[in-house]
Amino acid sequence: MEAQRTAYHKIWGAHRVAGDPLQRMLMYVDLHLVHEVTSPQAFSGLRAAGRRVRRPDLTLAVMDHVVPTWERTRETPDPVGREQLRQLSENCAAVGIPLLDLYHRRQGIVHVVGPELGLTQPGMTVVCGDSHTATHGAFGALAFGIGTTEVEQVMASQCLWQAPAPTLEVRVDGQLGQGVTAKDLALGIIREIGVAGGQGSIVEYSGSTIRALTMEGRMTVCNMTIEAGARAGLVSPDQTTVAYLEGRPAVPRGREFAAAAERWLSFASDPGATFDRQVRIDASQLEPFVTWGTNPSMSVPVGARVPELAQLPSGSAREAARRALAYMGLEEGTAIEEIPVDRVFIGSCTNGRLEDLRAAAAIAAGRRVNPRVRAMVVAGSGAVKRAAEEEGLDRIFRDAGFEWLEAGCSMCLGMNPDILSPGERCASTSNRNFEGRQGAGGRTHLVSPAMAAAAAVLGHFADVRQLEPADLGAAAQGR
Amino acid sequence: MVEGLAATLSRDDVDTDQIIPKQFLKSTGRAGYGGACFFDWRYDAEGRDRPDFELNDPAYRGAEILLAGRNFGCGSSREHAVWALAQMGFRAVVAPSFADIFCTNALQNGLLPVALAESDCADLQLRARRRDGYRLVVDLRAQEVRDREGRRAQFQLDPFWRECLLAGLDPLGMALREEAAISAFEQARSPLLPNTRHRWE
Ligand code: SF4
Numbered sequence: 001m002e003a004q005r006t007a008y009h010k011i012w013g014a015h016r017v018a019g020d021p022l023q024r025m026l027m028y029v030d031l032h033l034v035h036e037v038t039s040p041q042a043f044s045g046l047r048a049a050g051r052r053v054r055r056p057d058l059t060l061a062v063m064d065h066v067v068p069t070w071e072r073t074r075e076t077p078d079p080v081g082r083e084q085l086r087q088l089s090e091n092c093a094a095v096g097i098p099l100l101d102l103y104h105r106r107q108g109i110v111h112v113v114g115p116e117l118g119l120t121q122p123g124m125t126v127v128c129g130d131s132h133t134a135t136h137g138a139f140g141a142l143a144f145g146i147g148t149t150e151v152e153q154v155m156a157s158q159c160l161w162q163a164p165a166p167t168l169e170v171r172v173d174g175q176l177g178q179g180v181t182a183k184d185l186a187l188g189i190i191r192e193i194g195v196a197g198g199q200g201s202i203v204e205y206s207g208s209t210i211r212a213l214t215m216e217g218r219m220t221v222c223n224m225t226i227e228a229g230a231r232a233g234l235v236s237p238d239q240t241t242v243a244y245l246e247g248r249p250a251v252p253r254g255r256e257f258a259a260a261a262e263r264w265l266s267f268a269s270d271p272g273a274t275f276d277r278q279v280r281i282d283a284s285q286l287e288p289f290v291t292w293g294t295n296p297s298m299s300v301p302v303g304a305r306v307p308e309l310a311q312l313p314s315g316s317a318r319e320a321a322r323r324a325l326a327y328m329g330l331e332e333g334t335a336i337e338e339i340p341v342d343r344v345f346i347g348s349c350t351n352g353r354l355e356d357l358r359a360a361a362a363i364a365a366g367r368r369v370n371p372r373v374r375a376m377v378v379a380g381s382g383a384v385k386r387a388a389e390e391e392g393l394d395r396i397f398r399d400a401g402f403e404w405l406e407a408g409c410s411m412c413l414g415m416n417p418d419i420l421s422p423g424e425r426c427a428s429t430s431n432r433n434f435e436g437r438q439g440a441g442g443r444t445h446l447v448s449p450a451m452a453a454a455a456a457v458l459g460h461f462a463d464v465r466q467l468e469p470a471d472l473g474a475a476a477q478g479r
Numbered sequence: 480m481v482e483g484l485a486a487t488l489s490r491d492d493v494d495t496d497q498i499i500p501k502q503f504l505k506s507t508g509r510a511g512y513g514g515a516c517f518f519d520w521r522y523d524a525e526g527r528d529r530p531d532f533e534l535n536d537p538a539y540r541g542a543e544i545l546l547a548g549r550n551f552g553c554g555s556s557r558e559h560a561v562w563a564l565a566q567m568g569f570r571a572v573v574a575p576s577f578a579d580i581f582c583t584n585a586l587q588n589g590l591l592p593v594a595l596a597e598s599d600c601a602d603l604q605l606r607a608r609r610r611d612g613y614r615l616v617v618d619l620r621a622q623e624v625r626d627r628e629g630r631r632a633q634f635q636l637d638p639f640w641r642e643c644l645l646a647g648l649d650p651l652g653m654a655l656r657e658e659a660a661i662s663a664f665e666q667a668r669s670p671l672l673p674n675t676r677h678r679w680e
Contacts, residue, residue, distance in 0.1 A: 018660040024639045026657055028664050030672055038557065040507035054661075060675040066505070080505035087507055098675045106679045119673050131556040131580060147558035147584035157654040159661060163637060195492055196550035200579055229553060231579045249680070250673035260671045295492055295553075316491055316548075323490070413555075415501050434496040434554060436519050 004270035006167055007236045008202045011142040011267060015125050017159055027162045030124040032154045033110045034061040034097065036084040037415065038129030042152035043091040054158045056096040060119065061088060062110045063102050066415045069378050069405035072102055077417055095155075108381020108407040111135040111349040115219065116383050118248025122237035122264035127154060132349050132431065134225040137234035138218035139241055140267050142202070144232040165231050168201040169275035172209040174283035179465035181359065182217030183351055183429065183448035185209070185281075186224035187289040187299050193279055195297045198230025201277070204269060205235050209283040215244040216355040223350045224431050227296040236268035290336050290461050291433050291446040293324035298433075302451065302463045306334045327435050328443050329423065336461050339445070343426040344375035344456040345438070346402075346449050348412035351429035352380025354387050356449040358472060360429075361393045363453035365470035369401035370459030376403040376418065378410040392476030402456065414439045427455035481570045481591060481617040483543025485607045488533055493547060494554035495581060499563040512559055513566030538611040546604045547574040549597075552581025561588045571617045573624060575600045586640045587650070593617055593624060599632035606630065619644060 420442025
């Protein structure tokens with residue numbers, strides 16, 4: 001009788017090209033996503049070696065990291081960014097890789113666009129020269145980030161040498177409280193296991209809380225797997241996955257759809273499959289979190305205070321916190337709700353999807369952005385932006401004083417004109433609060449979209465549970 | 480085998496955004512990153528060396544082995560971080576643990592990520608800080624780090640990578656030699672799987 005297998009082991013077993021699956025094997029890549037920042041050196045490496053791209057039809061390129069969020073008719077201001085975009089166009093045209101460029105209706109952040117098009121499906125292997133490739137694990141795919149040399153290897157061979165990884169089950173049960181979102185769940189998990197807690201592992205998120213999440217929410221959770229140091233994170237496919245995929249452009253239709261769905265569901269972990277490690281999280285204990293430090297594990301519930309150094313468990317934790325507080329310009333023991341913000345960023349591959357924008361808009365509706373705050377909303381993709389506009393979310397944001405901008409990575413990493421100035425403090429829905437991440441000297445606090453909107457209107461961090469959310473339908477109508 | 484001066488960077492969770500800040504990713508080549516390595520920690524606003532940054536210690540000038548903290552290289556997958564460290568002169572990083580993608584990127588570029596026990600790392604760091612000109616040998620064949628005073632510490636490198644590095648093999652070349660297996664695999668793939676040749680509307 002066959003042993004009970006995890007989703008990871010099923011995908012792993014189905015992608016062996018050569019070698020020993022227990023040691024190191026050559027693994028086939030079903031989908032390779034490419035963007036402008038980590039690909040130019042790979043393309044030139046291929047050219048120099050006289051090699052071709054093996055499967056341009058399993059490769060999709062997107063412009064996202066350096067693109068400005070202002071009107072597409074305006075030029076990309078910095079010459080090097082422009083050069084990266086130009087090279088991506090040229091490289092893709094030369095080898096036949098489909099490209100969603102700046103002017104394409106479907107352009108957006110690579111990890112938002114792939115799932116939207118239905119390109120990410122259960123049981124697949126997905127790689128991209130970007131660590132947040134983990135996002136695609138929400139579909140029950142094995143998805144992870146790679147470096148530029150590996151980008152070149154995948155282009156040339158459609159394969160990668162991979163060693164098997166240990167598995168970690170993060171089991172979340174219970175109901176998330178009102179105002180507590182998938183983002184808070186992700187921050188709560190990292191708080192629990194630490195930024196190296198998943199190191200080298202493949203995480204499977206399971207439990208009733210995960211089952212109850214939408215695909216958007218699952219993507220948010222899987223997206224931040226990398227911030228816990230894991231190689232990849234995934235959720236076993238179920239009917240929620242199947243329903244999300246139905247009708248998407250890259251998904252088969254009719255009788256083929258039924259066959260595909262059956263195939264997808266076969267990749268779910270078998271009941272009773274065992275993992276190398278397990279962590280349990282009680283969802284009912286989670287609150288809206290705000291990070292106070294310079295890595296994503298440094299967070300506290302919004303009603304709490306920045307920790308006192310003396311209360312931290314170890315010397316190295318105290319030293320790291322001391323350094324983080326100095327960088328963040330914060331005193332130990334400060335109440336989170338007393339920290340004022342200068343900027344608010346709503347977007348990124350963590351929280352730039354329609355559901356995220358709706359959550360933020362429900363708080364923004366009928367309120368005004370605090371005059372000392374500059375707040376921006378950057379949809380994760382052109383499709384998200386259009387869908388939001390159809391619902392009138394853009395009007396709600398604009399009326400409240402938010403900037404409504406074109407899709408891209410934007411201030412998640414500040415490789416475009418959207419950056420923090422030194423010392424500026426930002427409530428951000430992105431995934432990394434590293435020093436300088438959003439601009440040299442900038443100070444990033446990670447929060448959920450609704451919490452970001454609350455900070456925008458009040459001018460400081462605030463418990464979103466104390467703000468009555470608007471009925472979006474009525475808010476969009478009522479103008 | 481790498482033999483060289485050791486320098487310490489004693490903090491945990493050093494992320495690749497710190498190793499090479501994003502403003503230096505706007506190059507389409509693999510060279511010229513060394514001067515920007517640890518940019519925001521290394522230089523002040525006027526571009527002068529910050530005296531409070533460990534690696535700016537004159538005793539560490541010319542260091543080739545970096546003694547680092549836990550979870551080194553976490554965060555972004557940017558291989559530029561490895562290029563920058565190598566171009567700053569490092570040939571090996573010795574730490575209690577590494578982030579996954581960084582580790583692979585380092586190996587691809589011949590920068591040795593050496594994972595030692597926490598206690599060994601702490602001891603080597605202490606030694607390096609205590610005397611100027613502290614040198615180490617990283618011996619890939621023996622999988623051992625040693626100093627001149629006879630302090631030794633063992634490490635284990637993935638056998639695949641150890642062989643690649645010792646025999647000078649490259650993973651892409653090895654993959655391409657499996658052409659027949661790759662083609663056979665492609666023949667057998669499910670026709671239901673998606674491809675990117677659509678007119679995306
Ligand atoms: S939105 Fe941020 S994290 Fe996501 S791909 Fe872009 S830069 Fe990376």
